[in-house]
Amino acid sequence: MPQVALKTESLSLTKFHAHKIVKLMNIVRKKTRLIQVGDVPVGGDAPIVVQSMTNTPTDDVEATASQANELIEAGCEIIRVAVPDEAAAYALPALKRRIPAPLIADIHFDHRLALLAADQGADGLRINPGNLGGTDRLKKVIRKAKERGLAVRIGVNSGSLEKDLLAQKERSLADRMVESALRQVTLLEDWGFADYKISIKSSDVRTTLDAYRALSEKTDAPLHLGVTEAGSMTEGTIKSSIGIGMLLADGIGDTFRVSLTAPPIKEMRVAYGILRTLGIRERGVELVSCPTCGRCRVDLLSIVDDVERKLAHIRSPLKVAVMGCVVNGPGEAREADVGVAGGKGIGILFKKGERIRKIGEAELVDALVSEVESMTRDIDAGGP
Ligand code: SF4
Numbered sequence: 001m002p003q004v005a006l007k008t009e010s011l012s013l014t015k016f017h018a019h020k021i022v023k024l025m026n027i028v029r030k031k032t033r034l035i036q037v038g039d040v041p042v043g044g045d046a047p048i049v050v051q052s053m054t055n056t057p058t059d060d061v062e063a064t065a066s067q068a069n070e071l072i073e074a075g076c077e078i079i080r081v082a083v084p085d086e087a088a089a090y091a092l093p094a095l096k097r098r099i100p101a102p103l104i105a106d107i108h109f110d111h112r113l114a115l116l117a118a119d120q121g122a123d124g125l126r127i128n129p130g131n132l133g134g135t136d137r138l139k140k141v142i143r144k145a146k147e148r149g150l151a152v153r154i155g156v157n158s159g160s161l162e163k164d165l166l167a168q169k170e171r172s173l174a175d176r177m178v179e180s181a182l183r184q185v186t187l188l189e190d191w192g193f194a195d196y197k198i199s200i201k202s203s204d205v206r207t208t209l210d211a212y213r214a215l216s217e218k219t220d221a222p223l224h225l226g227v228t229e230a231g232s233m234t235e236g237t238i239k240s241s242i243g244i245g246m247l248l249a250d251g252i253g254d255t256f257r258v259s260l261t262a263p264p265i266k267e268m269r270v271a272y273g274i275l276r277t278l279g280i281r282e283r284g285v286e287l288v289s290c291p292t293c294g295r296c297r298v299d300l301l302s303i304v305d306d307v308e309r310k311l312a313h314i315r316s317p318l319k320v321a322v323m324g325c326v327v328n329g330p331g332e333a334r335e336a337d338v339g340v341a342g343g344k345g346i347g348i349l350f351k352k353g354e355r356i357r358k359i360g361e362a363e364l365v366d367a368l369v370s371e372v373e374s375m376t377r378d379i380d381a382g383g384p
Contacts, residue, residue: 037078055067182218203230297345
């Protein structure tokens, strides 16, 4: 498969203006086929796209649109909604009017729901061919997607492999997952359908890595990354950061979702944290804080919690340091765009390396937040 180093400066899609796209370090991203999911390009030279899924009842239009918009505000570029019944499918037109991002209908078991969701205006379909009930039904869904110009994600999951593959216990699970995906790909290609991406997820990180790496060798379709059922905020963040992060570092993956048993908005922070750490894309505040130790004389844990919460709306990529004392504090705070180093019941505020002033502990959070906000206004206005 061809490998290309991305020319990131060429990625001037206005859609992505809020996200600074940074140099890809030494990551050589595999060149995949470009597809369109609504108006968002996925694969090829397009930026790696962050997506998520709402967890409200889809036919509760108010709740679903509100959660989707909160996700979009936090950087989500494609929204997926569950379509478990007709009511959810019929809610799609109203959702589309209120959600300014491509809307993917997530379908299991009942191919008729996929047909209905397509007719109701979904921008894409996520199906698991393993549970759709046969090739004829898959063909109907693909024919409909083709007719309506929709992208389809083939979502292979280690928990729902075809029976014959499940029985082949002597083969690795990753190997069987790849075969399952390629079987579907062969059908799609035979039917002349190319607007698909593939995911091949397991809740086991090593299986996920093996499966994606092997699949990436065998297809130029864009890949959607994820570690399925990753777990709680802590467990899921660890598994997703390692699973998705290692694949992205390999140059594999065109879009991804961090799955957490947590409010979906939390996925955005982890997603952009992964991208920032790898030097792929930047968005929002990178918060540097120390673990605290016996020298700390301010309540740093709650200060950091408050700062993180109050800066969650910032889009500009900025580094903010919140340090417990003067040992490493001034150094880190000077390195950051804005920082504080704690003292005894006080903090010393730094901005762009300059010591600004001393602030009482009670005012520390608000002072830091207002410095950051004024700095982002400066940045947006093209100032210092
Ligand atoms: Fe301890 Fe100070 Fe280091 Fe924080 S910055 S861990 S309080 S020495």
